[in-house]
Amino acid sequence: MRQQQTIAAPIEMSGIGIHTGKPVHLSLLPRDQGDILFRRTDLDGLEFVVDPQEIACRNSSILLKGEHQIYTLEHLLAAFYAYEVDSVLVELDGEEIPILDGSALLWVQALDRAGKRPLSGAIKTIRVLESLLVEEKEAWVSVSPHESFEVTYTIDFDHPLIGIQKLSLEVEPPGFRREVAPARTFGFLRDVPELHARHLAMGGSTSNALVLDDSSLINGPLRFPDEFVRHKILDLIGDFSLLGFPIQAKLEAFKAGHSLHLKAVRHILDHPELWLLE
Secondary structure (H helix, E strand, C coil): CCEEEEECCCEEEEEECCCCCCEEEEEEEECCCCCEEEEEHHHCCEEEECCHHHEEECCCEEEEECCEEEECCHHHHHHHHHHCCCEEEEEECCCECCCCCCCCHHHHHHHHHHCEEEEEEECCCEEECCCEEEEECCEEEEEECCCCEEEEEEEEECCCCCEEEEEEEECCHHHHHHHHCCCCCEEEHHHHHHHHHCCCCCCCCCCCCEEECCCCECCCCCCCCCHHHHHHHHHHHHHHHHHCCCEEEEEEEECCCHHHHHHHHHHHHHCHHHEEEC
């Protein structure tokens, strides 16, 4: 069991939201209360508590507070989780976390520069005791007992540059920075009209996402040959951070996404007989 930690110095970041297309400025501030709190300065300081029951999924994970929301939590939350930042105040002047380059790399680099400061409390861990499985059509996520936090993810896209990709890795800070954080979000050019019709991907571009046409990547090179599945692992880590505690388990995902990740998180929290908090 380790001590809780916050950041040692403030962090300032600006960019656009990949879905809203709107500019946003974000500040990460040290916080001693032992939790992650979001505050929208454009809404008179409206505060959002991270709660899996207040999350929606719409091509990203969205934090809700009444009629208001904060889009695209997953990359920042994954960086907090893997960097072992347990307590921080996130202030932003818009409704979406800036996408930056589409990965978590710039968040990790900023956290490295800021450093960490220990807090007085200890952080507990969810240790999974029994296996569970959640499914949606042919997609699934399984959670089983394990001595560490390990993820195995499989994707299968009918595209010559992707196809079936599978990767297993242990989630720990050095490996996350090296193997997962640089992996960028991706999308298909053919899906853009439908996404725009739903008011999504309005800020998407070749500077913040890997974009594929029917046969190739239009903005290479890739950072990894299997960058696509690595980014899905990044999303999964961010979504599972919504548990509120680190998890000791083996997660396996097949053709999953934010909705199924969240379904697994809620299933875990709804079945406390399957795990211990220690």
